[in-house]
Amino acid sequence: MITSVTETDATTADQNANADDVIIEDALKTERAVELDELPEDRYLNRELSWLDFNNRVLQLAENTELPLLERAKFLAIFASNLDEFFMVRVAGLKRRDEMGLSVRSADGLSPREQLKRIGERTQDLSVRHARVFTDSVQPALAEAGITVVTWAELSDDERDQLSTYFHEQVFPVLTPLAVDPAHPFPFVSGLSLNLAITVRQPEDGTQHFARIKVPDNVDRFIKLQGSQREDGHHNERFLPMEELIAAFGPQLFPGMEIVEQHAFRITRNADMEVAEDRDEDLLQALERELARRRFGKPVRLEVADDMTENVLELLLRELDVDADDVIQVPGLLDLTSLWQVYGVDRPKLKDRPFVPSTPAVFSESAKSLWRNLREGDLLLHHPYDSFSTTVQRFIETAAADPNVLAIKQTLYRTSGDSPIVNALIDAAASGKQVVALVELKARFDEQANIKWARKLERAGVHVVYGLIGLKTHCKTALVVRREGSAIRRYCHIGTGNYNPKTARLYEDVGILTASHEIGADLTDLFNTLTGYSRKDSYRNLLVAPQGIRRGILERIDREIEAAGRGEDARIRMKMNSLVDEQVIDGLYRASQAGVRVEVVVRGICALLPGNPEFSENITVRSILGQFLEHSRIIHFNAIDEFWIGSADMMHRNLDRRVEVLAQVEDPRLTAQLDEVFSSAMDPSTRCWELGPDGGWTASPGAGEPSFDHQVKMMERRRH
Missing domain, CATH: 3.30.1840.10 (Polyphosphate kinase middle domain)
Known part of the structure; x- marks a missing residue:
């Protein structure tokens, strides 16, 4: 399900940067580390128009008469909510820039005024079509259904x-x-x-x-x-x-x-x-x-x-x-x-057929068994197919109730109005545990709720911090410190989605639960950075923004390019919400020119132009929308055999002005699960939209061709 950004996430507030972002983002182009004089200047798509293309895909779902009728009405509501936030943030930022007389152009060379003109024309057409879908199609069909x-x-x-x-x-x-x-x-x-x-x-x-x-x-x-x-x-x-x-x-x-x-x-x-x-x-x-x-x-x-x-x-x-x-x-x-x-x-x-998430066997046993099982091997969770409430939520609740747990440290970006996660942290503090909650007060449109949670946590004795000056803390991490005999062991969760049990039923996300010593040490260092004056910028098994993610991604792209030069099977697969950062895009263009296959699944904005014979012939881009909102960020570098998951999209705000975390998944059992997600999402028969070299999105497969729904496939595997 595509969800409204107003309920998140708004679903999408994460789709939007603040007004200063639209000024800073284009200025960053002048600081690119990679100079590619051989690439044409018109190699990027406009991010604002690409976002409107995304909302157009949402509208196409409302137009699809094969979908259940109330689901079509839901997509009409989502389209409207998405557009509200787009104007409140992105258009507002462009207007402010235009009124200030700032001449910095977008990556595709448009001035703020030119972008506003194109947005206005496109929005009028979309808004009329949106209204007509309701009055001419959905409303009469609803009437027939009573x-x-x-x-x-x-x-x-x-x-x-x-x-x-x-x-x-x-x-x-x-x-x-x-x-x-x-x-x-x-x-x-x-x-x-x-x-x-x-x-x-x-x-x-x-x-x-x-x-x-x-x-x-x-x-x-x-x-x-x-x-x-x-x-x-x-x-x-x-x-x-x-x-x-x-x-x-x-x-x-x-x-x-x-x-x-x-x-x-x-x-x-x-x-x-x-x-x-x-x-x-x-x-x-x-x-x-x-x-x-x-x-x-x-x-x-x-x-x-x-x-x-x-x-x-x-x-x-x-x-x-x-x-x-x-x-x-x-x-x-x-x-x-x-x-x-x-x-x-x-x-x-x-409506869509209800889906009951599954619970991995490790969580059906006792609390003591949970810690033992995590010591024996990492666990990959794929929400909403795996239940959030009986896994991640239970992980925090179990830690809060365990007398051997000494400390719990957690980041909170967005959570639900009656958050069981917050209640568990309060219970843990009441029982004498050291509890640290990093509450991101600046999570767009959730500011008031987060202020309320921060005060409630503080009153309960939780150590509440607000992160680093000038940065939003967007990473999704939890650290549990437990005494086991004479030893201290750390248990960790790193995910791609918020600690929100409600949206976790609607958002597709992945997360890892692990007792890895290295990841535990990394999260300890990270929380010390977030709560103290440490300025650590390198980690053992994590890439952390703002210092490390872009640099780490570009280094690994270069290693795939080197592998391609040696004749190895070089391939890069990326699944994310948005792909905007020019340095990463140029890195992928270089990879394509070197013969590396690049396959991208992007839900929303994509400024990369695929399929151009000059610089992106080996790149394909597709978008999947459906019953759930595709929200996970997963990256695979095939030749060097690395899988990464985390909170960061490839956008300036994520890579430069947020604390984000990508974690490497190394266990072959878990990487096989991630490979399965990629294989299904990128199967030629998967229903999706494909981005063409002209910048237009086309529904695929074509009419009459065999096809299947990626999300339905994921659900059926859990049902069986």
């Missing part, structure tokens, strides 16, 4: 009477019509809120006035109506949009006035924050101050119903200080993120 989104005009008299009572008792008291006139300035409109722009007229002299009503965002967007019983045992589900109800009772909100017109609109604001990290200021307090400012960010997009009159639109543009180029006209309902509510309807036959 799930109907209705208008006020389609309601019966009895339903209107019932809704009248509901409106006057539950809705009317919280509405605040705000007039706009010399005595009433235009009200502040919060980001992502749904609003009604209403024109009223005085009957006596015909004078017209403008008013704005905010649709309440603390109640469900869709009002659920009573439905009749169906033959299949389910009820017909009927939903009325809240703005329809408010519009129907407009005369009661403006008694004595005539309603001339009313139209929905929605504003998107710059949600980026600038936290000046000062050694003399509490980071938590500084972040809280910036969070309070976020809602007042500058507008970056105005979505309006396509029936809005020119006069009302001009008024909104003027009062909201929005450029005409930033207007997106949408046919039908605005804000289809609310389709998550419709997806919540209990209709299993209209």
